[in-house]
Structure formats: structure tokens, C-alpha cells
Amino acid sequence: MDLATFLIQCLNSLQYGLLLFLVASGLTLIFGIMGVINLAHGSFYMIGAYMAYALAPLVAGSIGGGFFTTLVVGLVLAVLLGYVLEWAFFSFLYEREHLQQVLMTYGLILVFEELRSLLVGDDVHGVKPPEILAGSLPLGELMTYPVYRLFISGVCLALALGMYLVFTRTRLGMMIRAGATNREMVQSLGVDIKFLYRVVFAAGVAIAVLAGMVAAPVSSVYPGMGNTVLIICFVVVVIGGIGSIRGALLAALLIGFVDTFGKVLLPQAAGVLVYVLMALILLWKPDGLFRAG
Amino acid sequence: MSPAEVLLRGRDISRRFGGLVAVNGVSIELQRGMVHAVIGTNGAGKSTLVNILSGETAPSGGSVELLGQDVTRWSQPRRARAGLGRSYQLNTIYPSFSVFENCRLAAQAATQKPWQWWRDAQRCEASTAAARAAAQRTGLDRVLDRTAGLLSHGQKRQLEIAMCLATAPQVLLLDEPLAGMGAEETERMLALLAELKAGHGILLVEHDMDAVFRIADRITVMVNGSVIACDAPEAVRANPQVQDAYLGGH
Amino acid sequence: MSGVPASRALFVLGAFALLTLFPLGAGSFGIDLITKVMIYAVFALSLELLVGSTGLVCFGQAAFFGLGAYATYWLTPADAAPSLAWLLPSCMALAAAYALFVGALSLRTKGVYFIMVTLAFAQMAYYVVHDTPLGGGTDGVYLNHKPVLGALLDLDKPLALYGFTLACLVGVFVFLALLLRSRFGRALAGIRVNERRMRATGFSTYPYKLAAFVISGAIAGLAGFLFAVKDGFVNPELLSWHLSGAVLIMIILGGLGHLRGALIGAFAFAMLQEFFKSEAVFGSFARHWLLGLGLAIIASVALLPRGLVGVPAQVRERLWGARGDAAAEVDDEPG
Numbered sequence: 001m002d003l004a005t006f007l008i009q010c011l012n013s014l015q016y017g018l019l020l021f022l023v024a025s026g027l028t029l030i031f032g033i034m035g036v037i038n039l040a041h042g043s044f045y046m047i048g049a050y051m052a053y054a055l056a057p058l059v060a061g062s063i064g065g066g067f068f069t070t071l072v073v074g075l076v077l078a079v080l081l082g083y084v085l086e087w088a089f090f091s092f093l094y095e096r097e098h099l100q101q102v103l104m105t106y107g108l109i110l111v112f113e114e115l116r117s118l119l120v121g122d123d124v125h126g127v128k129p130p131e132i133l134a135g136s137l138p139l140g141e142l143m144t145y146p147v148y149r150l151f152i153s154g155v156c157l158a159l160a161l162g163m164y165l166v167f168t169r170t171r172l173g174m175m176i177r178a179g180a181t182n183r184e185m186v187q188s189l190g191v192d193i194k195f196l197y198r199v200v201f202a203a204g205v206a207i208a209v210l211a212g213m214v215a216a217p218v219s220s221v222y223p224g225m226g227n228t229v230l231i232i233c234f235v236v237v238v239i240g241g242i243g244s245i246r247g248a249l250l251a252a253l254l255i256g257f258v259d260t261f262g263k264v265l266l267p268q269a270a271g272v273l274v275y276v277l278m279a280l281i282l283l284w285k286p287d288g289l290f291r292a293g
Numbered sequence: 294m295s296p297a298e299v300l301l302r303g304r305d306i307s308r309r310f311g312g313l314v315a316v317n318g319v320s321i322e323l324q325r326g327m328v329h330a331v332i333g334t335n336g337a338g339k340s341t342l343v344n345i346l347s348g349e350t351a352p353s354g355g356s357v358e359l360l361g362q363d364v365t366r367w368s369q370p371r372r373a374r375a376g377l378g379r380s381y382q383l384n385t386i387y388p389s390f391s392v393f394e395n396c397r398l399a400a401q402a403a404t405q406k407p408w409q410w411w412r413d414a415q416r417c418e419a420s421t422a423a424a425r426a427a428a429q430r431t432g433l434d435r436v437l438d439r440t441a442g443l444l445s446h447g448q449k450r451q452l453e454i455a456m457c458l459a460t461a462p463q464v465l466l467l468d469e470p471l472a473g474m475g476a477e478e479t480e481r482m483l484a485l486l487a488e489l490k491a492g493h494g495i496l497l498v499e500h501d502m503d504a505v506f507r508i509a510d511r512i513t514v515m516v517n518g519s520v521i522a523c524d525a526p527e528a529v530r531a532n533p534q535v536q537d538a539y540l541g542g543h
Numbered sequence: 544m545s546g547v548p549a550s551r552a553l554f555v556l557g558a559f560a561l562l563t564l565f566p567l568g569a570g571s572f573g574i575d576l577i578t579k580v581m582i583y584a585v586f587a588l589s590l591e592l593l594v595g596s597t598g599l600v601c602f603g604q605a606a607f608f609g610l611g612a613y614a615t616y617w618l619t620p621a622d623a624a625p626s627l628a629w630l631l632p633s634c635m636a637l638a639a640a641y642a643l644f645v646g647a648l649s650l651r652t653k654g655v656y657f658i659m660v661t662l663a664f665a666q667m668a669y670y671v672v673h674d675t676p677l678g679g680g681t682d683g684v685y686l687n688h689k690p691v692l693g694a695l696l697d698l699d700k701p702l703a704l705y706g707f708t709l710a711c712l713v714g715v716f717v718f719l720a721l722l723l724r725s726r727f728g729r730a731l732a733g734i735r736v737n738e739r740r741m742r743a744t745g746f747s748t749y750p751y752k753l754a755a756f757v758i759s760g761a762i763a764g765l766a767g768f769l770f771a772v773k774d775g776f777v778n779p780e781l782l783s784w785h786l787s788g789a790v791l792i793m794i795i796l797g798g799l800g801h802l803r804g805a806l807i808g809a810f811a812f813a814m815l816q817e818f819f820k821s822e823a824v825f826g827s828f829a830r831h832w833l834l835g836l837g838l839a840i841i842a843s844v845a846l847l848p849r850g851l852v853g854v855p856a857q858v859r860e861r862l863w864g865a866r867g868d869a870a871a872e873v874d875d876e877p878g
Contacts, residue, residue, distance in 0.1 A: 037655050092845070098655055099600045103795055103844050106788045110837030117831060231666050231784070234659035242656060271670030275663055279648055282660065286651035347743070373745035385740040387733060398733045402745035407727040407754070410718075414729045460745055 001264075004143040009260055015149045017256025018156035019215055023229055024236040024248050025163065026207040031242065033176060033200050036093050039105040042230025043112040044205050047081075048074065048212020049221045050116060053125045067130035074213050075206055082205030086198045094197075113223065122223050129217040148217055155214050159207065160249070176200055235278050241288025250289060297324035299358075300494040301346065301377070301464045306355035307518075308341050315341040317518040318355070323464060323494040328486065330497045330505045333515035334538070339498045340382070340468065342515070346496070347379045347466050348372045360463065373402065378462030380453045382469040382498075388442030392433055395441050395452055396424035399459035423459050431455040431485060447478035454485065465495045471504055483508055506530065514538075555716070555803050562709055566702060574705050575773075580813045581708045582769045587793040587805035588715050589762035594791070595799040596723055597755045598735030602658050602787050603645065603665030607760040609782030611638040611767025613672060616679070616686055616777050624688040627696065631768060638764020639757050641668065646756030650749060665787055673779040683778025686771060698772050708769050715762055719802055722758075731755055796843050798852025807851050815839055 001009075027041045051074040059070045089108070093101045128134070129148040136144035167173035175196060178186045187193045212225075219225065236255060240247030255274055262273040281289065301323040308316040316338040323329050331339050344350040346357055348369035356365045364372050373379070387395050400423035401414065415421065428434050431451045436444065441452060450470055457465055470486075471479050479501070486495060486508055499505050505512065505526075512529045514522040522532045529535055562581065566574055586608055593599045614634040619625050649660040672678035689699040698704045722728045733741045734748050741748055771777050780786070789812065797808020818824065819832035819839075847853065 031655070037658070098658065099594070099791075099795070100844050102600070102602065102658060103788075103792060104841050106792075107837040107840030107844070110833045110840070114831045114834035114837065118834075227784070231662060235663050238652070238656060238659050238663065268675055271674050272667055275667035275670070278660070278663055279667075282648045282651065288656075349742075368742075368747065370742050370745050370747040373743060379743045381739075381743070385737060385743065387736045387740065389736055390732075394729075398729055399740070399744045401726055401729065402741075405726060405730070405746070407725075407730065407751065410722045410725045410727055412726070413724050414726045415724070417726060420726075456740065456744065 004140040007139055008143060008145060009264055010257075011145055011149065011153075013257040013260040014253070015153045015156075015218075015256075016260055017253035018153050018160075019211055020229075020232060020236055020255060021249050021252035022156045022159060022211045023208050024233040024240075024252055025160070025245060026204040026211075027230075027233050028237055028242065028245070028248055029207075030201060030204040031237075034090075034094055034197055036090060037098055037101050037105070038090070038204075039102060039230065040108040040112060041204070041208055041233065042226035042228070043109050044078070044208035044226075045212040045215075045229050046116070046223075046226030047112065048078070048209035048214075049127075049216040049219070049225060050120055050212075051077065051209065052127050052213040052216035053221045054120050056127070067133075071210070071213055075210060078206040078209035079202045081209075082202030083198055085205065086201040090201060091194070091197070109227070112226075117223070124223075125221040127216040127221060152214055152218065156211075159210070163207075164245075172199075232274065235274055237288075239278055239281050239288055244288070247289050297326055299324050300360060301496065302358040303342070303346055304356045304358070306342065306345055306352050306357070308338075308345060308350065309353045314518050316345065316352075319515070319518075319520050320355075321346075321496075321513055321520075321523070323496050325463070325492075325494050326490060327510045328490055328495045328497060328508050329511045329513065330499055330509035331513045331515060332499065332502070332505055336517075337515040338518040339515055343379075343466055343468055343496070343498055347377060370402075373460065373462070376463040377466065378457035378460060378464065379466045380457045380468060380470060382472055384449045384453055386441050386449060386452050386456065388440070390441055391438050392428065392441050392444070392452060393424055393437040396427045396433075396455050396459050397421055399456035400424045400427065403460045423461065427455045427459040430458060430488075432481065447474050447481075450474060450478070450482065451485075454482075458489075463493055465489065465493050467495060468498050469500060470497070471499060471501045479504060551803065555806075558803075558806060559709075559713055562712075566705055571701060574701050576813070576817075578701070578705050578708050578773055579770075580810055581705075581712045582766050582773065583790070583793065583809035583813055584806050585708075585712050585715050585769065586763055586766035586790050587797070587809045588712075588719055588802065589759045589766065590790050591794050591799075591802060591805040592719060592722075592731075592755060592762070593759045594794060595801070595804070596728065596735065597731040597752060599650075599752060599756070600658050600791075601661045601756075601759075602784065602791065603661035603663075604759075604763055604790050605782050605784065605786035606645070606665035606668040607638040607642050607763035608767040608770070608786065608790075609672065609777075609779070610641050610668060611635065611764030612771035612777045612781050613678070613767075614638065614764070615690075615768050615771035616684055617677075619687050619690070621687050624691045624697075624699075627690045627692040627698065630690045631765070634768040635761045635764045638767065639761040642757045642760020642763075643753070646753045646760075650752050650756065662784055662787065665782060665784060669779060669782040669784075672782055678779055681779060683776055683780075686775045686777070689772055689775065704769075704773060708773075711765060711769065715765070716802060716806075723802070727751070727754070792840055792843075794850075796847070796850055798850025801850075801852050804850055804852045811851060 023041070023045055027038065030036055030038055030041070052070065055070050055074055059065050059073055063069060093104060133148045133151050135147050137147055137150070139145050167177060175186065175191050232255065236248055236251045239254065240251030255277065258273050258277050259270065263270040266273065299322055303319060303321045306316055306319045307314070319342055331342065333339050341350060345352045348364070348367060352365065356363055358364065359372060359375055359377055364375065387398065390398070397420045400420040401417070403423070404417065404419040425434070428437060431454050433448065433451055433455055436448065441449070444452065450472070454467070454470060471482055474482065483504055489495065497509065509526055512524065512526055513520055514529060514535050516538045521538060522529050522535050524532070562577070565577055569577070590601065590604045593601050611634045614637040615630065618630055618633055645661065645664040649657055649664065652660050673681055689697070691697045696703050696707060698707060730741070730746055730751050733746070734751060738748055767781065770781070793808035793812045794805050795808070796811050797806065798804030815836060819835035820829055822829045849857065
């Protein structure tokens with residue numbers, strides 16, 4: 001492998017890892033703060049990707065915008081979806097056992113998959129990146145790297161930074177963190193915990209949907225994509241340690257590299273490598289790389 | 294008078310959690326026929342110390358000896374099988390099982406035989422007999438068939454002790470056995486502990502000072518992870534450091 | 544002290560009697576369907592041991608089922624029908640071996656972690672079978688021969704397979720019923736209810752959990768073997784997490800903590816599937832049967848907290864009000 005190819009694969013690994021991190025942090029957020037394990041989180045990613053495909057012509061036809069307008073519209077819809085879903089469904093899951101949460105959100109996956117099938121069909125689709133991001137940057141003398149992939153990494157980093165700032169520097173973030181550790185006390189301080197949870201949930205959904213929308217031009221849009229990303233996110237959380245954002249980042253990047261280089265060097269074993277990695281880490285550190293708390 | 298047999302010994306035990314020192318060089322001895330109480334303010338490190346002695350937490354330094362053997366690296370189940378019984382501050386019973394089954398399952402730990410998959414556990418004489426004995430000792434023999442979760446709080450605390458006794462341990466580590474008990478229940482529990490003293494060594498963590506001074510033969514006082522006194526009750530009561538730190542000038 | 548309530552024993556005996564008599568009046572479609580339901584029931588029983596009895600929520604049970612099925616394919620020679628006597632135990636052993644591997648690593652984790660890890664390990668097995676030549680391709684492969692037991696039993700014949708499956712189901716049920724009331728089984732129940740107390744009393748809980756995991760894997764492998772023999776065909780979807788989810792739903796639907804819940808749940812799930820897939824009821828919408836199934840899952844978890852097994856009690860409570868201590872279910876009886 002020459003240097004340029006190596007560099008390309010590194011950038012790809014980074015992009016994939018950061019995207020995984022974004023989706024996984026939505027999952028960890030909802031679990032860490034509300035104690036709900038949400039199997040349907042991958043479905044939000046899928047919904048995001050299908051939105052990028054299906055909304056684009058609608059947006060172009062009605063408001064007259066391109067990729068970025070579609071992104072904004074999609075985000076708004078995602079927040080609405082998250083808000084309604086939390087109110088109608090997820091708020092009933094908070095006090096339930098994990099097993100029940102697992103099964104009810106599994107049922108939700110099936111519902112989402114079939115609704116998507118009814119509304120948009122089961123075909124695989126491609127999505128074009130916007131004109132200004134469709135070019136390539138030169139790498140070395142012979143190779144180039146797609147600008148759009150750098151854009152994805154950029155968006156993920158920006159969002160991660162944004163989340164970090166919100167959590168550590170704003171009052172909202174402080175309330176969220178307090179609500180995670182002591183629900184009753186926060187309530188008795190006059191904070192509307194129901195509203196807080198709804199906001200957090202909507203944010204988690206929006207993050208996953210945005211990740212899906214942004215990833216669509218690169219990963220293409222296909223029916224099983226939500227489930228695939230969900231399970232990899234589980235591996236991220238297991239390796240990184242639940243509740244640890246730092247761990248999730250490290251684990252996501254690790255998986256990004258192992259998976260990307262694995263596909264290049266050992267194509268047949270590529271799907272299995274991530275799980276072998278997980279097995280090895282579990283052998284060494286059963287609680288993940290960074291235990292929370 | 295010959296020195297009593299030392300059943301449990303902690304040597305220079307310490308435990309750090311990151312920057313926080315929870316237990317700082319604590320040594321403690323428990324002899325047969327003796328009740329040794331550990332008292333201290335909240336956060337003094339008592340629970341951590343008990344967890345280290347029982348095997349649930351690994352110490353950062355120091356060692357634990359049980360019946361003469363170094364058990365510092367032994368897991369909690371292994372220590373339990375070697376004769377260390379433990380009760381918890383919050384009821385650690387099986388709420389959905391009957392009182393009898395609670396005791397029987399606890400007693401089963403001493404005669405496990407898991408490979409006999411065809412034999413009904415209820416027909417195992419060893420565990421059923423030990424269960425009945427333990428229940429009787431703690432005064433629960435009239436409620437054997439009741440679902441444990443439906444017992445009164447005092448009865449649950451008694452069950453907690455019964456499960457400890459079911460494996461016939463030599464050492465009893467009791468974490469606040471009197472927690473949440475009314476006067477009558479406290480008397481019953483103290484009578485039980487006085488009775489149990491004879492064959493066992495009892496290490497007791499308690500907040501009820503009256504009870505402690507009535508029943509303990511020796512008291513260790515902990516403050517901020519260190520031992521500030523370890524003596525007979527009257528000496529402890531008179532100790533000026535203890536008075537300052539804990540008893541509030543009695 | 545340990546007698547099983549007469550109503551439960553009667554229910555189970557009645558169910559087995561019905562199953563025995565069923566082929567007399569049923570056509571080949573019915574026999575095929577009920578054979579499938581009985582295989583699901585064995586599969587569900589394997590998970591009930593883990594989830595209902597030991598409290599270990601495993602979301603990767605399909606891996607052991609699928610590996611049992613694939614083992615049937617891998618170990619069946621090309622030229623002659625293999626003997627049941629060695630093929631069946633070998634398939635179970637392979638499934639059990641993977642269960643040993645997965646259990647050894649995942650039982651070090653707890654709670655939600657455990658659910659995720661078991662799911663991930665099942666995916667691992669799925670990808671091995673799906674992507675590598677071991678699996679024979681993503682579309683699946685056909686069995687060369689169906690196993691036989693000398694001249695006595697030819698599992699190629701639907702009626703023989705039905706009878707053999709029924710025998711396996713009864714055998715597994717009786718085995719688990721005995722196991723759960725043995726010392727080992729009571730220890731598992733104790734681990735489920737209060738692992739801390741188990742350890743404080745002197746039980747090393749990890750070996751018990753691992754043993755339960757391996758036994759569960761072996762039984763799931765048995766179900767997989769039967770499934771492979773029934774269809775004569777195996778494909779990677781037998782290891783998919785949708786199947787792991789389905790078997791979990793079966794035992795919840797039937798009622799956790801009761802062996803007969805696994806039977807009821809398997810039957811109910813199979814019927815639900817047939818119902819939602821039926822074009823007679825839904826017309827062309829039937830191809831979206833997963834929607835109906837998904838809604839049914841959500842509804843049953845929300846509305847039937849104790850599963851179908853708990854329905855009589857739920858109805859009683861509604862009509863006559865809860866009766867306090869006497870009505871509290873003492874958890875001692877398996878089955």
C-alpha cells in the first residue's frame with residue numbers, strides 16, 4: 001500500500017468513525033439520561049437517509065432549495081418526530097425493565113421499516129452530494145480525495161463540539177446532567193423534567209437523522225442500513241464503555257479504522273473483524289475501555 | 294486466661310478511589326465469642342472496610358486473613374464457603390420466594406452438588422434441615438410459608454440474619470442489622486446477637502449507639518478512613534478524641 | 544412442598560396429548576405447520592432457561608439455532624444419509640461450543656451491556672456464515688440427505704419428523720422441568736432474583752450462568768437441527784437478529800418464568816405470523832405483515848405484562864380485585 005492510498009484509507013476511517021460516533025452518542029445520550037435502550041435508534045438514521053433521498057425533489061419543487069435546504073427541513077421534521085415520539089411512546093418506557101424496552105423498540109423498528117416500505121418502497125437509491133461539495137482535493141501527485149467526505153467529518157466534529165459545549169457550558173446542559181443522576185431532586189428544584197427529557201430525546205433523534213442525511217451520498221440509501229448501523233453502535237458502546245463520551249469517540253474511531261482497513265486488507269473477513277475486536281477488548285476489559293462515573 | 298482464637302484479621306487495609314482515600318491503613322481483629330463493633334460518622338469508610346473484609350471490594354493495600362488463611366485474593370463466594378457470613382444494610386433477601394426457600398437456598402451454598410440435575414432440591418436433607426434450624430434460631434419458624442417480600446421490616450432483617458446463619462459460618466459481618474427497627478424488634482435482635490456470640494465472631498457496623506454500647510465487647514471508631522480508637526466500650530466512651538469527633542461531648 | 548399445581552400439569556399434559564393426536568386428523572400442511580411450531584417451542588424453551596429462569600436477557604439466541612442448522616449441513620456427507628445417533632449430538636455440541644465462547648466473554652458484562660454483547664456475537668456468527676465460503680452463499684444451501692436412525696426412523700418422512708420433533712419437545716420440557724427444580728435450577732433462580740445474596744452465601748455465580756448459557760445453546764442447536772432437517776435447506780437468515788428478537792417475543796408473549804409460557808408463546812407467535820401474512824385477511828397488504836407484527840409486539844408487551852400465561856390471573860383481578868397475600872405467586876414452581 002503506498003502512502004497516498006494509506007492516507008485515503010485513514011481519512012475514510014476517520015470519516016466513518018466520526019459518523020459512528022455521532023450516531024452512537026445519540027444512543028448513549030438517550031440511554032444515559034433517560035435509562036432507555038432504544039433499538040429503533042438505527043431506524044432514525046435510516047429515516048434520515050431516506051429523507052435525503054425523498055425530500056430533495058419535494059423541497060426543490062416547493063421552496064426551491066438544494067441539499068442544504070433539504071438538510072434543514074429534514075432536521076426540523078426530525079425534531080418534530082422526536083418530540084411526538086417521546087410524548088406518544090417513549091415516555092412510557094422510562095420506568096420499564098430493559099427487556100421490555102428492548103422488545104417494544106424492536107416492535108417499533110418493524111413498524112418503521114414497513115412504513116418506509118409503504119411510503120418510499122424497498123429500492124436502493126443513490127443521493128448526489130451538492131455541487132459545491134462534489135469536487136475532489138488532490139492528495140499527492142496521482143490521487144484525489146472527495147471533498148464531501150471531508151464535509152462529513154467536519155459536520156460530525158462540529159456537532160460533537162457543539163454537544164460538548166452545550167453539556168458543559170450551558171444551563172440546559174447542566175440540568176440535563178443533573179437530571180441523569182437524580183431525577184427527583186431536579187424535579188423538586190422546579191425543573192420540568194418531562195420537558196427536559198423530551199428535549200433530550202428530540203435531540204438524540206435529530207442527531208441520528210442528521211447523520212443519516214449527511215451520510216446518504218456516501219453510503220447510499222437501502223432498507224437494512226438502520227439495523228446495520230445500530231448493531232455497530234452497540235459495539236461502540238460496549239467497547240467504549242456505557243456512559244462515556246470519550247470512550248465512545250475512541251471506540252468509534254477504532255472501529256472506523258479496523259473496519260476500513262479490514263475491508264481493504266482482508267475483504268472476506270471484513271464483516272467479522274469488528275466483532276473480533278470487541279471480543280478481544282472484552283477479554284481484556286469487561287467494562288469497556290472507559291468505565292463511566 | 295488463654296487468648297481467644299482470632300477468626301478474622303485485617304492488616305493495614307487501605308482503599309483509594311482515584312484521589313479519594315476511603316480507608317487508610319486500618320487494622321482490625323475479630324475473635325471468637327466476641328462482638329466487635331465498628332462505628333463512625335457517615336463517610337468514615339466503614340462500609341468500604343466491611344466490603345473489603347467480605348471480598349466484594351479489592352483493597353488497594355493490606356491483607357485479610359480468615360481463620361488463619363490469607364484470603365486477600367479470594368472472591369467473596371470463596372470466603373463465604375470458608376466460613377464468612379455477611380448481612381447487608383439494605384435487605385438482600387429473595388422477595389418472591391417463601392421464607393423457607395430463602396433459608397434453604399442460602400443453606401444450599403454449603404452443599405451445592407449442581408450436577409444432580411434430576412434430584413428435587415426440596416428433597417435435599419442437608420439444606421432443608423439447615424434452613425429450618427436457621428429459621429427457628431431467628432424466630433421465623435411460624436412464617437416459613439410466607440412470601441418474603443410481604444414480611445414486616447423487622448422480620449425481613451431477621452431473615453437477613455437467618456440467611457447468614459444458614460451456612461453455619463464462623464464469622465458474621467453484620468451491616469447495620471438494627472436499621473429501621475422499632476424498640477421491641479431491636480430488643481429481639483440484640484438478644485439474638487447475644488445468643489449467637491458464643492460460637493461465632495461477630496463484626497458489627499451500627500449507628501445505634503445505645504445498642505452498640507450494650508452489646509459490643511470491643512469498639513473500633515473510624516473517622517475519615519482511619520481508626521482513631523480501638524478499645525473496650527468504656528474506654529472508647531471516655532476517649533477524648535472520640536468524644537470530639539463523634540459522640541458529641543457525652 | 545414441591546408439587547406442581549394440578550391445573551398446570553393438566554394443561555401441559557393436555558397440550559402434549561393434543562399434539563400426539565393431531566396428525567390423525569391433519570393434512571400435510573397442518574403437519575408441516577405444527578412441526579414448525581414445535582421446533583419454535585424447543586427454541587423458545589432454550590431461551591426461557593436463560594431469560595425466564597436465570598434472568599439473562601440474551602439477544603443472540605439465533606446464533607446457536609442457526610449454527611445447529613448449519614452444522615447439520617456441514618456434517619451431512621454427500622453420499623449417504625447420516626445416522627441421527629451421531630449427527631444430532633454433534634450439531635448440539637457445535638452450538639454449545641459457540642455458546643461456551645460467547646458466554647465466557649459476555650457473562651463478564653451485565654445488564655444492558657449483556658444484551659448488546661450477545662447481539663453483537665450473534666452478528667459475528669451471521670457474518671461468518673453470510674460472507675465466507677463456510678456458509679455456502681447468501682442464498683443458502685440444501686442438505687444432501689436427511690438423517691436416519693437405522694431402519695427405524697427416516698426423518699425425510701414428514702410424519703416421522705413430526706413424531707421425532709414431538710419426542711424432542713417433550714424430552715426437553717421434562718428435562719428443563721427437572722433441571723429447574725434441582726439444586727442447579729434453584730441456584731439459577733436465586734441468581735435471577737438476587738445475585739448479590741447468592742454470592743454472599745457462597746455461590747460462585749459465573750460458572751452457574753455459563754453452564755446455563757451452554758445448556759441453552761445446546762437446546763437451541765437442537766431446534767436448529769430439527770429446522771434444517773424439516774426444510775432440507777439452511778440460509779444465513781437463521782442467524783439473523785430478527786430471529787433472536789422473534790424468540791424473545793415468543794417467551795414474553797407466552798409468559799416469562801414459566802416453561803409452558805414458551806409453548807404457548809411459540810404457538811401464539813406462529814399463529815400471529817400466519818395471521819398477518821395471510822392474504823385472505825389482508826389481501827395484497829399482507830406483504831407488509833411485519834407492520835402488524837410490530838404493532839402486536841408493542842401491544843402485547845404493553846398490555847400483557849405477565850404474558851398469555853398471566854391472562855387468567857389478570858382477568859380474575861379485574862373482575863374480583865386483587866386478593867393480596869394469598870394471590871401473591873410464590874415463585875417456586877417451574878412449568
